[in-house]
Amino acid sequence: MQLTKHTHATVVLRDGDRSLVIDPGAYTPNSADLVAGTAAVLVTHDHPDHFDADVLTAALDAQPELHVWAPADVVTALGEHDGRVTAVAPGDTIDAGGFAVQVHGGDHAVIHADLPAMSNVGYLVDGRVFHPGDSYSVPDTAVETLLVPTSGPWAKLSELVDFIRAVKPTRAVQIHDLMLSEAGRGMFAQYSGQLTGIELVTLSDGDSLEV
Numbered sequence: 001m002q003l004t005k006h007t008h009a010t011v012v013l014r015d016g017d018r019s020l021v022i023d024p025g026a027y028t029p030n031s032a033d034l035v036a037g038t039a040a041v042l043v044t045h046d047h048p049d050h051f052d053a054d055v056l057t058a059a060l061d062a063q064p065e066l067h068v069w070a071p072a073d074v075v076t077a078l079g080e081h082d083g084r085v086t087a088v089a090p091g092d093t094i095d096a097g098g099f100a101v102q103v104h105g106g107d108h109a110v111i112h113a114d115l116p117a118m119s120n121v122g123y124l125v126d127g128r129v130f131h132p133g134d135s136y137s138v139p140d141t142a143v144e145t146l147l148v149p150t151s152g153p154w155a156k157l158s159e160l161v162d163f164i165r166a167v168k169p170t171r172a173v174q175i176h177d178l179m180l181s182e183a184g185r186g187m188f189a190q191y192s193g194q195l196t197g198i199e200l201v202t203l204s205d206g207d208s209l210e211v
Helices: 033-034 051-062 072-078 157-167 180-197
Strands: 002-005 011-015 018-022 038-043 067-070 085-087 093-096 100-105 119-125 129-131 147-148 171-175 208-210
Touching: 002 147, 018 119, 051 072, 067 072, 072 085, 100 208, 119 147, 147 157, 157 180, 171 180
Parallel strands: 018 038, 038 067, 067 085, 129 147, 147 171
Antiparallel strands: 002 011, 002 208, 011 018, 093 100, 100 119, 119 129
């Protein structure tokens, strides 16, 4: 399976003629093109850097084969589109474009105690790749490739390190990194590798690796 990292939190998985887009958000300039090239989209939560309602609404209107899986608040925002937009919750198992997906998590990481709690789910795809959305919640299953958010108003290096230590993946890949400079990405990768013993792979937008 090929994993391609796009701007910020958007990731595309391909395996043969199957493709899956995760979190095509408004911060990703080519979100519309990525969604146009797939029949399956997963959304972790309703923040605009992960969920572009305009892009997905237009795609659902134009692509009758497109299906979207997301938390209930995202489904409410999009509408059901004749059953092609499906609400998911932790504990669910779904088939998304031919990929077996387990749903984990439930809560967005705390940004500040004065802000209301928010929903967020993580997705384990084909038992191999885990996208946590905006959370360091540890899935209760083995993970080969862990996607690790490294920037944002809720992200913290110490929690990132503990997240990787708890999951114990074969590899870790940096995502959710738009707010970091090249030097910042390198710093997070350096500290993470030193403290976990697992390389935090840094991909440029559009780069791919086999997972």
